[in-house]
Amino acid sequence: MSYILLTGSSRGIGAATHAALRARGHDVIGHQSRNTGADAPENSSIAADFRDPLAAHQLWEEALERAGGTIDVLVNNAGLFEPNRIDRSDIEWLDAWEDTLRINLTSAAQLSRLAVRHWQDRGIGENGIAGRIVHVASRAAYRGDSPAHWHYAAAKGGMVAMHKTIARGFASEGILSFAITPGFTDTSMAGDYLESRGGASLLADIPLGRVAQPEEIARVIEFCALDAPASMTGAVIDANGASFVR
Numbered sequence: 001m002s003y004i005l006l007t008g009s010s011r012g013i014g015a016a017t018h019a020a021l022r023a024r025g026h027d028v029i030g031h032q033s034r035n036t037g038a039d040a041p042e043n044s045s046i047a048a049d050f051r052d053p054l055a056a057h058q059l060w061e062e063a064l065e066r067a068g069g070t071i072d073v074l075v076n077n078a079g080l081f082e083p084n085r086i087d088r089s090d091i092e093w094l095d096a097w098e099d100t101l102r103i104n105l106t107s108a109a110q111l112s113r114l115a116v117r118h119w120q121d122r123g124i125g126e127n128g129i130a131g132r133i134v135h136v137a138s139r140a141a142y143r144g145d146s147p148a149h150w151h152y153a154a155a156k157g158g159m160v161a162m163h164k165t166i167a168r169g170f171a172s173e174g175i176l177s178f179a180i181t182p183g184f185t186d187t188s189m190a191g192d193y194l195e196s197r198g199g200a201s202l203l204a205d206i207p208l209g210r211v212a213q214p215e216e217i218a219r220v221i222e223f224c225a226l227d228a229p230a231s232m233t234g235a236v237i238d239a240n241g242a243s244f245v246r
Contacts, residue, residue: 008078104155130174167234183240208241
């Protein structure tokens, strides 16, 4: 059994991932923002608002305590996707930029650093692996996003760059890193965006003809967290219905 810390586990992709990992018999420590008002699966979540610079470290310490001092897998899934029009006031625009970067990227960097140090102290296991990180990024990392969401695209682009750096820097120590870049997924977050951009007409940009279901993305996360061979470290897996192919 692995001990897994999963951020953003209260809904959408996170909730589907929580269920998938628990179904495999693993102990999943979930997380939700204090501001969501949502109940995480199995009431096992730890509340942490990543707008607070101290929140990621506090989450890690509490998760480590709950796991008995060992975390095997970190899944960076927490995200904020809110529009930030360029015609807002300077301070409103900057506040929204900083909130999005802190929640989508900085907190993931903080947790990844703590995980890497934890696994360096623990050392490589009998299976040749010290630990795994799975970063849930976005196709926006590669193709960008709407003019009101360039902060989101910047954060996800940074996450992919961070992931590749971790993979290259720590593979020799048995620390593996994987990234997933979904397109639109059938969550409340993406649903609001689809509606604001014309709803069904936007689906014309997706050759598959539909957005992904959270359970589909959760299966990819599950594979990376538990089954992906070590040689895959550094991989970025697209899951966007062929709306962006590289």
